[in-house]
Amino acid sequence: MSLDTATAIRVNDFSVKLANVNGTGSASANSLLMQAIFRMGIPVSGKNLFPSNIQGLPTWYEIRVNKTGYTARALDYDLMVAMNAQTYADDIRDVNSGGYVLYDSSWPLDEELLRDDVTFLGVPLATMCIENFVAPRERILMKNIAYAGAIVALLGIDEDIVATLLSETFARNERLRESNQKALRLGLDYAHENFTCPLPFHVEPMTATSDSILIDGNTAAALGCLYAGATVAGWYPITPATAVMDNFTKLCATYRRETIPGDSPDDPPTVRNNYLIVQAEDEIAAIGIVLGASWSGARSFTSTSGPGISLMNELLGLAYYTEIPAVVIDVQRTGPSTGMPTRTQQADILLCAYASHGDTKHILLFPKDPAESFEFAVASFDLAEHFQTPVFMLMDLDIGMNDWVVPKLTWDEGYVADRGRVLHDEDLAGMREFFRYANADADHVTARTLPGSDETGAYFIRGSGHDQYGRYTEDADAYQEVVDRLKKKHASAAAYVPAPIVERRDGATIGVITLGGCDLAVREAIDLLAQQGVVADFMRVRGFPFAPAVRAFVEQHSRTFVVEQNRDGQLRSLISIETEVPIESMTSVLAYGGFPLSAHQVVDSIITKLGK
Amino acid sequence: MPSITKPLIPLAPLPKNDLGLTIRDYEGAMSTLCAGCGHDSITAAIVHAFWELSTPPHTIAKLSGIGCSSKTPTYFVRGAHGFNSAHGRMAAIATGAYAANRELTYIGISGDGDSLSIGIGHLAHAIRRNVKMVYVIENNGVYGLTKGQLSASADIGSRPKKGDANVIAPIDPILLGLAMGATFLARSFSGDKEQLIPILKAAVAHNGLALIDVISPCVTFNDHEGSTKSYRFMREHEVKEVVTDFVPLRREIQATIPTDGTRVVPMHDGSIVRFRSVPTDYDPRNRESVESYIRDHQSRGEIVTGLLYVDESSQTLHEMGHTPLEGLNRIPVSELCPGAAALDALQEDFR
Numbered sequence: 001m002s003l004d005t006a007t008a009i010r011v012n013d014f015s016v017k018l019a020n021v022n023g024t025g026s027a028s029a030n031s032l033l034m035q036a037i038f039r040m041g042i043p044v045s046g047k048n049l050f051p052s053n054i055q056g057l058p059t060w061y062e063i064r065v066n067k068t069g070y071t072a073r074a075l076d077y078d079l080m081v082a083m084n085a086q087t088y089a090d091d092i093r094d095v096n097s098g099g100y101v102l103y104d105s106s107w108p109l110d111e112e113l114l115r116d117d118v119t120f121l122g123v124p125l126a127t128m129c130i131e132n133f134v135a136p137r138e139r140i141l142m143k144n145i146a147y148a149g150a151i152v153a154l155l156g157i158d159e160d161i162v163a164t165l166l167s168e169t170f171a172r173n174e175r176l177r178e179s180n181q182k183a184l185r186l187g188l189d190y191a192h193e194n195f196t197c198p199l200p201f202h203v204e205p206m207t208a209t210s211d212s213i214l215i216d217g218n219t220a221a222a223l224g225c226l227y228a229g230a231t232v233a234g235w236y237p238i239t240p241a242t243a244v245m246d247n248f249t250k251l252c253a254t255y256r257r258e259t260i261p262g263d264s265p266d267d268p269p270t271v272r273n274n275y276l277i278v279q280a281e282d283e284i285a286a287i288g289i290v291l292g293a294s295w296s297g298a299r300s301f302t303s304t305s306g307p308g309i310s311l312m313n314e315l316l317g318l319a320y321y322t323e324i325p326a327v328v329i330d331v332q333r334t335g336p337s338t339g340m341p342t343r344t345q346q347a348d349i350l351l352c353a354y355a356s357h358g359d360t361k362h363i364l365l366f367p368k369d370p371a372e373s374f375e376f377a378v379a380s381f382d383l384a385e386h387f388q389t390p391v392f393m394l395m396d397l398d399i400g401m402n403d404w405v406v407p408k409l410t411w412d413e414g415y416v417a418d419r420g421r422v423l424h425d426e427d428l429a430g431m432r433e434f435f436r437y438a439n440a441d442a443d444h445v446t447a448r449t450l451p452g453s454d455e456t457g458a459y460f461i462r463g464s465g466h467d468q469y470g471r472y473t474e475d476a477d478a479y480q481e482v483v484d485r486l487k488k489k490h491a492s493a494a495a496y497v498p499a500p501i502v503e504r505r506d507g508a509t510i511g512v513i514t515l516g517g518c519d520l521a522v523r524e525a526i527d528l529l530a531q532q533g534v535v536a537d538f539m540r541v542r543g544f545p546f547a548p549a550v551r552a553f554v555e556q557h558s559r560t561f562v563v564e565q566n567r568d569g570q571l572r573s574l575i576s577i578e579t580e581v582p583i584e585s586m587t588s589v590l591a592y593g594g595f596p597l598s599a600h601q602v603v604d605s606i607i608t609k610l611g612k
Numbered sequence: 613m614p615s616i617t618k619p620l621i622p623l624a625p626l627p628k629n630d631l632g633l634t635i636r637d638y639e640g641a642m643s644t645l646c647a648g649c650g651h652d653s654i655t656a657a658i659v660h661a662f663w664e665l666s667t668p669p670h671t672i673a674k675l676s677g678i679g680c681s682s683k684t685p686t687y688f689v690r691g692a693h694g695f696n697s698a699h700g701r702m703a704a705i706a707t708g709a710y711a712a713n714r715e716l717t718y719i720g721i722s723g724d725g726d727s728l729s730i731g732i733g734h735l736a737h738a739i740r741r742n743v744k745m746v747y748v749i750e751n752n753g754v755y756g757l758t759k760g761q762l763s764a765s766a767d768i769g770s771r772p773k774k775g776d777a778n779v780i781a782p783i784d785p786i787l788l789g790l791a792m793g794a795t796f797l798a799r800s801f802s803g804d805k806e807q808l809i810p811i812l813k814a815a816v817a818h819n820g821l822a823l824i825d826v827i828s829p830c831v832t833f834n835d836h837e838g839s840t841k842s843y844r845f846m847r848e849h850e851v852k853e854v855v856t857d858f859v860p861l862r863r864e865i866q867a868t869i870p871t872d873g874t875r876v877v878p879m880h881d882g883s884i885v886r887f888r889s890v891p892t893d894y895d896p897r898n899r900e901s902v903e904s905y906i907r908d909h910q911s912r913g914e915i916v917t918g919l920l921y922v923d924e925s926s927q928t929l930h931e932m933g934h935t936p937l938e939g940l941n942r943i944p945v946s947e948l949c950p951g952a953a954a955l956d957a958l959q960e961d962f963r
């Protein structure tokens with residue numbers, strides 16, 4: 001970007017990167033800025049790029065403001081807020097030519113770091129906070145709010161909205177509210193007195209987000225589980241999925257707890273919880289708890305990440321073969337092994353599609369953002385119970401842990417849970433005999449009974465070879481009859497999982513396929529490609545097994561690109577394996593370093609691969 | 613593990629329990645275990661215990677892992693729902709089933725491989741959570757289905773059929789249970805139905821996880837000279853100083869507390885366990901006393917059997933979780949879903 005374009009006025013279209021040290025309280029200042037822009041009605045995103053550490057390591061936060069709603073990761077930064085001396089060199093190098101660097105001028109910046117194509121905005125944050133605050137911890141924390149104040153001035157963020165947000169955050173702590181307001185004012189005033197505010201790129205109010213909310217995917221998924229009527233959860237703490245259960249626990253305490261007053265004034269009230277959440281000893285137990293509860297007819301789920309799925313593999317096969325519903329929320333992180341626990345990836349696709357030994361196939365859902373995480377979480381329970389099988393909702397760290405601007409969630413009061421084919425005592429009353437795996441319906445699903453139901457419905461569920469009557473077998477034909485039905489049952493689910501989103505453009509010469517959280521970056525990339533004369537159709541896969549439209553899309557294009565966040569092109573492989581389209585007809589576009597995808601990565605890769 | 617349906621031949625009128633059911637109504641399929649297997653005697657004791665308790669068969673849920681022991685739930689109470697799960701995972705699955713539906717009587721059958729090796733973590737944590745269930749370890753010191761490898765309960769010096777004597781310290785499920793905060797611990801011997809039946813009945817009445825370690829000789833792989841889990845070894849080394857009777861709630865209880873050292877423990881449901889011929893220094897409600905008693909006898913090469921420890925005062929998983937008395941699985945989704953208005957309202961926090 002040249003200096004000229006950088007100095008031209010740009011409203012609601014820029015990005016800011018904030019470089020901090022983790023554990024110093026910067027996160028709340030950064031999300032304060034992002035939330036204020038959201039409340040001004042402007043499409044915005046905040047991506048937290050944080051280390052697997054509690055205190056002392058570099059951490060970044062990126063805010064992208066985009067009036068057309070393209071809020072995927074930017075990769076070019078108009079303003080760098082350089083608050084971490086350890087990473088000054090890299091951070092200053094990252095800023096666009098013609099951009100700005102805000103730094104703490106309490107100490108001089110090393111001459112070698114200076115760039116003459118960038119404007120340096122020094123704010124003596126440490127000095128200000130030492131002068132204005134007494135407690136050592138406060139002096140550190142308030143530096144964050146002070147730089148936030150300077151940014152509020154530089155970007156033209158509505159001061160009243162910021163003040164309101166601080167009041168809301170510290171509604172119960174007047175002293176903290178005052179400290180924060182004071183620190184904010186220090187930064188604001190300093191910027192106004194020393195710099196031309198606002199900068200050429202800045203915000204102006206819009207109404208684009210008035211029907212939207214700001215929510216992270218883990219919270220949204222937990223809400224989905226609450227609304228789906230899940231009562232039993234088994235889980236084991238793991239980044240980045242822990243907040244799913246933290247939020248489910250909080251939501252249950254609010255919406256599922258009844259307080260029953262005591263019989264007399266002396267009698268204390270008692271609580272009645274319509275849920276039971278078990279923090280298990282490991283992920284094996286977590287999925288075991290889900291299977292036990294689902295076998296018993298409760299809606300039950302677990303939330304985990306890749307390492308947890310690895311541990312659950314054995315019991316996932318048991319659930320598949322014995323046909324027990326199970327909902328597994330996988331908030332994917334970077335693998336293999338421990339990998340990078342605080343970085344994002346979409347590398348559990350094949351792991352989940354074929355989890356466990358033997359011939360297994362599972363139902364997968366790929367939400368693109370928190371709103372779909374809510375919606376698909378509910379769908380997961382319906383699918384799991386309808387098809388009596390494990391269902392995986394594959395989120396990722398970016399969706400799960402970052403705040404997203406999404407349309408307000410809605411709930412259809414006419415929702416009727418699909419509990420699947422379950423025979424209760426009244427159904428069993430007229431039956432002479434019940435056979436667990438016989439009499440399949442059009443979806444190749446057979447009726448089940450629940451423990452506690454009449455003796456006619458009692459059977460012995462077993463992970464060992466069984467025939468359609470549920471009896472142990474080592475007979476080749478009797479065994480195959482059951483596993484062949486399971487394959488057909490899985491295929492039937494293609495009509496039930498969310499359909500792929502296909503968007504066609506006139507004159508398209510290529511097709512671009514993607515999934516999950518890549519959606520925004522890929523849509524933006526398709527716009528950018530069109531500007532370069534490359535017209536592409538778009539398809540976002542939302543579920544597995546694949547609808548016929550997936551195969552058709554690949555076959556309709558002489559060349560397709562599959563954009564995903566893993567090294568091996570797992571979605572591309574899965575499409576080829578399952579639809580039998582030749583793998584060569586699809587070209588992989590991959591980004592798997594652990595950060596959210598940017599449109600530039602997609603554009604650059606496709607242009608290169610097209611040989612343009 | 614094949615199952616062979618047992619022919620239901622009408623015999624001379626059999627006695628009926630309170631539900632009008634005979635002992636045959638509590639049986640299951642024909643056992644396919646080796647002739648003389650200790651596990652079959654345990655199965656018979658379970659059949660008797662449930663029949664005598666008049667437990668409605670369909671209110672029983674029987675679970676197991678993998679191994680010879682885990683085959684046995686098919687051999688009892690055919691009218692109960694059963695779950696033959698994966699190796700070592702029964703405790704976790706039972707925890708989930710109980711979490712969803714606390715109204716059933718859960719019985720888990722496991723072995724020493726299943727519970728003391730691959731599944732020891734799940735057992736330990738099911739104990740900690742006090743999942744209300746009867747948990748039977750059919751303990752024979754070997755892996756039968758894979759032909760005779762020593763298990764974690766094999767005593768030092770115990771000799772397998774092939775290979776060297778065991779040199780690694782054994783895990784005693786009773787001592788493990790004491791350390792994990794178990795609320796009901798018993799040890800018995802498959803050859804002693806008279807002792808095992810009242811223990812099983814008390815276990816069903818117990819408000820929490822009732823762990824019963826049943827020494828159950830493996831006639832094929834561990835009943836030879838040199839084994840410490842053989843019929844002969846047990847007959848020679850068993851110490852039955854703790855003798856218990858179970859008095860169900862329905863029977864008239866003439867509970868005069870005797871003065872001869874006998875102790876009476878009231879169970880949660882109102883039934884009682886009466887300890888007879890208990891050594892004077894033994895208190896089945898005192899963890900430390902029980903542990904030192906067991907260890908003391910162990911050091912003399914003796915195996916103490918009987919209902920060894922009971923604590924009826926601890927809360928179950930459900931009591932700790934303040935759940936309703938009826939199963940969570942009964943609550944319809946429509947009642948659990950907060951609805952559209954609540955969703956609108958709560959999203960104010962996301963602005």
